[in-house]
Amino acid sequence: MTRSPYWQEIPTRLRLEQFEQFVWPHLSLGRRGPPPTLALHKIFNYILQALYMGCQWKMLPIDRNAEGHPEIHYTRIYRTFRRWQADGCIDAIFSGSVQQLHQDQLLDLSVIHGDGTTTAAKKGGDNLGYSGHKHLKGDKVVALCDRNCNVIAPFISAPGNRN
Numbered sequence: 001m002t003r004s005p006y007w008q009e010i011p012t013r014l015r016l017e018q019f020e021q022f023v024w025p026h027l028s029l030g031r032r033g034p035p036p037t038l039a040l041h042k043i044f045n046y047i048l049q050a051l052y053m054g055c056q057w058k059m060l061p062i063d064r065n066a067e068g069h070p071e072i073h074y075t076r077i078y079r080t081f082r083r084w085q086a087d088g089c090i091d092a093i094f095s096g097s098v099q100q101l102h103q104d105q106l107l108d109l110s111v112i113h114g115d116g117t118t119t120a121a122k123k124g125g126d127n128l129g130y131s132g133h134k135h136l137k138g139d140k141v142v143a144l145c146d147r148n149c150n151v152i153a154p155f156i157s158a159p160g161n162r163n
Contacts, residue, residue, distance in 0.1 A: 012052045013045050022100065026092035027084060036080070038072045046077045101150055108147035 014023065019041045027040060036043065050060050057078045062070040084090055101107050143154045 012048050014041070014048070016041050019044060022097060023093055026089050026096055028087040028089055030083070036076070038076075043072070043077055043080050046072075047081045050077070050081075098150070098152060106148065107150060107152070109152075111147040112144055112152070114142045114144050 023044055024040070030036075046060060046062070050057060053060075057074045060074050060077065062072060062074065062077075065071045098107075144152045146152055
């Protein structure tokens with residue numbers, strides 16, 4: 001089986017060098033309590049894997065230590081993800097990756113296409129509407145991509161019941 005081109009792969013695991021170059025500068029560290037027992041590089045890879053798989057956090061396959069126990073509890077991974085999300089780290093990582101693509105001249109903006117979908121909302125929020133066609137309450141999200149399928153800008157365009 002032939003390997004797909006680099007631009008079609010979704011990263012689910014970063015090497016330590018990639019993490020230190022692209023992710024580490026944008027992360028916020030906890031202000032209180034002891035430092036994490038597991039490296040932030042490994043925690044970030046668990047987050048990437050959970051986002052890629054789309055599974056529940058408790059179903060995330062976590063490596064075992066020498067005693068056979070999970071090396072970290074899934075709630076610690078989730079809390080770290082939520083803290084980074086609230087601090088704007090995830091947005092900064094995304095912006096930094098688009099900036100790096102631009103600096104490396106890998107963005108081809110001769111063709112830009114938008115791929116839209118309606119996403120479900122589990123709880124309340126802004127800009128929500130009930131979509132009778134999909135039988136859910138949510139909002140419309142559009143991801144603008146370049147010719148090489150690099151996501152340039154995702155944004156919420158309208159409530160789920162509006163065009």
